[in-house]
Amino acid sequence: MKLKLDNLSCGYGQRKVLENISLEINGGEVIGLLGANGCGKTTLIKSILGLLPTQGGEVLLDGKNIKRWTSAQIARVVGYIPQMHTPPFPFEVLDVVLMGRTAHINPFASPSSKDVKIAEQALEMLNITYLRNRIYTEISGGERQLVLIARALAQEPKILIMDEPTSSLDFGNQIKVLSHVKQLAGLNLAILMSCHFPEHAFLYSNRVVLLNEGRILHSGTPGETITAERLKTLYGVEVEIVSVINRLNKELKVCIPSGYFRPEIDLAQISATERNYALANY
Numbered sequence: 001m002k003l004k005l006d007n008l009s010c011g012y013g014q015r016k017v018l019e020n021i022s023l024e025i026n027g028g029e030v031i032g033l034l035g036a037n038g039c040g041k042t043t044l045i046k047s048i049l050g051l052l053p054t055q056g057g058e059v060l061l062d063g064k065n066i067k068r069w070t071s072a073q074i075a076r077v078v079g080y081i082p083q084m085h086t087p088p089f090p091f092e093v094l095d096v097v098l099m100g101r102t103a104h105i106n107p108f109a110s111p112s113s114k115d116v117k118i119a120e121q122a123l124e125m126l127n128i129t130y131l132r133n134r135i136y137t138e139i140s141g142g143e144r145q146l147v148l149i150a151r152a153l154a155q156e157p158k159i160l161i162m163d164e165p166t167s168s169l170d171f172g173n174q175i176k177v178l179s180h181v182k183q184l185a186g187l188n189l190a191i192l193m194s195c196h197f198p199e200h201a202f203l204y205s206n207r208v209v210l211l212n213e214g215r216i217l218h219s220g221t222p223g224e225t226i227t228a229e230r231l232k233t234l235y236g237v238e239v240e241i242v243s244v245i246n247r248l249n250k251e252l253k254v255c256i257p258s259g260y261f262r263p264e265i266d267l268a269q270i271s272a273t274e275r276n277y278a279l280a281n282y
Contacts, residue, residue, distance in 0.1 A: 001062050001077065001158035002026050003048070003190055009056035010040075010047035016055055017043045018214050025190040027158065030181060032205035032222070033194040036235050039211045041194040045163050048192075050074050061159075075103035079152030081145075081162040093131045093139070093147050097122055100154030115154075122150040126180055142173025149180060160184065162193040166200070178204050198226050198241075202253045210234060223253075231255065 003025045011017035018040040025031050033041050046052040048059055050071060058065050061077055079100070087096070097119040098111050105111060111119075123129045126146050131139060136147060145165055152160055162181070166174040182204050185191055195201065201208045201222050208225045210217040212234055218225050231239050238258040243251050 001190060002060075003078075003159050003192070004060040004063075005048070005057065006060060007057035008044075008047065008054060008059065010043055010052055010054050012043075012052070016214070018047075018211070019056070021057070021216060023209060023216070023219070025159070025192055027188040027190050028185055029206045030185045030191045030193060030204055032201035032208045033192060033211065034196075034198065034201055034208060034226070034234065035194075035211035039234075040214060041211060042163055044211070045080075045161055045192075045194065048161060049078060049080055072103045075155055075157075077157055078159045078161060079155045079157035081148050081152050081160065081165050083164050083167050087136065090135045090137045093128075093134050093136050094119060094123070096136045096147055097150045097154050100151040103155060118156065119150075119154045122153040125153060126150050140173070142169050142176055145169060145173070145177050146180065149177070149184075153184075157189070159190045159192070162191065164194050164196065166195065166197075174200075198231060198255045199253070201226060226253075226255075 003023075005021050005023045008021040009016060009019040010021075021044065023031070033044070035041050043052065047054050050059075050066060050069065054067070058067070060066070066074060094116075098115060100122070101111055101115040101118065105115065120129070120132070123132060126149060128143065128146050128150065131143060131147065136144065139147070149165075165181075166177055169177065178200060181191060181193060185206075193205070205222055207220060208222050209219040210225060210230055217233065218230060226241065228239050228241050231237070231241075239255045240258050241253055241255050243253055246252055
């Protein structure tokens with residue numbers, strides 16, 4: 001399924017936050033959405049989900065405008081994974097995942113054995129079946145985020161929208177969550193993921209969209225889109241984008257504030273080994 005934003009404008013009341021946003025996301029793609037705090041990433045996500053009325057343009061799913069769709073109709077197609085949250089009641093993990101079946105269950109009906117099976121399969125897909133009977137409020141932050149992904153998968157969506165899914169996680173849990181995101185794209189899901197870290201976009205995105213001052217600054221592959229100049233425009237800081245070689249001999253790109261380098265070192269003119277040494281010691 002394809003998600004298309006056609007000249008979309010959105011905001012709050014009479015205040016316009018974003019305008020003329022055009023974007024297409026196809027199954028199997030991970031689109032990274034980068035921009036500073038307040039640039040409109042969450043506003044865009046809320047508008048796509050129908051939580052905010054659009055001020056212009058269209059949100060199209062396989063060519064169909066969803067403006068008049070009910071929230072249940074949207075939920076059958078689009079799964080939403082919010083930033084870290086804590087529910088007010090101590091539900092078991094399986095019950096939290098079962099909440100993803102709400103759009104498929106008639107009002108006042110109870111989840112069927114089929115719904116329970118789908119929820120269990122979502123847990124199994126993410127390798128967290130061991131959490132099945134644990135209390136959601138008593139598990140770690142990384143585990144909670146994986147449970148939220150499982151809840152979204154239980155919706156059986158064609159599109160996943162993730163609003164800074166790693167914002168409150170430690171380094172290890174960030175990598176675990178993002179690794180699962182890449183795997184989900186392999187199931188032909190279309191994934192739109194907002195994030196703050198350019199390195200995440202380099203590692204896990206097929207394409208990147210940069211939001212700045214209410215418009216798309218640039219979009220394209222991570223390598224061509226994420227540049228030091230554009231990051232300065234987005235975040236107001238000078239950075240260096242350098243390549244390092246990991247233990248699997250794979251080249252990775254990282255962003256480091258320019259002030260961390262000695263001026264006499266020209267990173268483009270030294271070997272990968274010397275570059276790694278410079279990064280480690282300067």
